[in-house]
Amino acid sequence: xxxxxxxxxxxxxxxxxxxxxxxxxxxxxxxxxxxxxxxxxxxxxxxxxxxxxxxxxxxxxxxxxxxxxxxxxxxxxxxxxxxxxxxxxxxxxxxxxxxxxxxxxxxxxxxxxxxxxxxxxxxxxxxxxxxxxxxxxxxxxxxxxxxxxxxxxxxxxxxxxxxxxxxxxxxxxxxxxxxxxxxxxxxxxxxxxx
Numbered sequence: 766x767x768x769x770x771x772x773x774x775x776x777x778x779x780x781x782x783x784x785x786x787x788x789x790x791x792x793x794x795x796x797x798x799x800x801x802x803x804x805x806x807x808x809x810x811x812x813x814x815x816x817x818x819x820x821x822x823x824x825x826x827x828x829x830x831x832x833x834x835x836x837x838x839x840x841x842x843x844x845x846x847x848x849x850x851x852x853x854x855x856x857x858x859x860x861x862x863x864x865x866x867x868x869x870x871x872x873x874x875x876x877x878x879x880x881x882x883x884x885x886x887x888x889x890x891x892x893x894x895x896x897x898x899x900x901x902x903x904x905x906x907x908x909x910x911x912x913x914x915x916x917x918x919x920x921x922x923x924x925x926x927x928x929x930x931x932x933x934x935x936x937x938x939x940x941x942x943x944x945x946x947x948x949x950x951x952x953x954x955x956x957x958x959x
Contacts, residue, residue: 774911783881795841799951805886808905808908810888812923815888815889816890816934821893824841824843825884825885826841826884830881833857834855834856834869834923839885847903848887848902851901852936853918853926854925855867855872855873867957868952871923872918872952876918876923877915885904886904887903888905889901890933890934916938919943920945921946922946922953924955925943926929933943
C-alpha cells in the first residue's frame, strides 16, 4: 500500500474510481464508453504499444478484481472479462489452500495495489483469447514505458517472462526487463533463490 501511495504521488498509478461508478464503461454519448473526467481517458489509445496486427481495438476498462499477478477480471464494453496478461508469468496462488509458490502472494498484492478498482487501457496482439477463454492483453496505466504494466512488473522482479507465439511482439524487450531485474536481485530474483 505504501508503494502504491508513493507511486501515485509520482504519477505511476492509474486513477482509481469508486466501485459504484459505472460511467467508466457506460456510453458517454460519443460511442467510446470513455469517462472524459478521467485523465487516462485523454490518452490516444492508438499511441499505446500493441502488436503489429492486433486482433482487437484498444479497450478502456475497469479492473474489478485481481486474480493473481498475471490474471485480472475487468468490466469492459463487452461485459465481464477475465484477462491474462500477455508475456508474463506470476507465481501460482493457491486460492483454496496454503501451497502458494514463492512470491505469489506478494505479486498478487502488488498488482492489486496498482490497478484493482482502476481504469486502464487494454491493447492486443495477434490472438485475443487463450485455450481457457481468457482475453489476452497488454495493460496500460498511462503513456510510456512506466505505464506499460507488463514491463513494470518484469523490471521490478514481480513476474517472469512467458512467451507464447504469436503474441510475442514485445518478447525481446520483456527479456531485457527481466534480465535487469535478475542482475539487480529484484523481487522474486532475490527472495526466491532463483
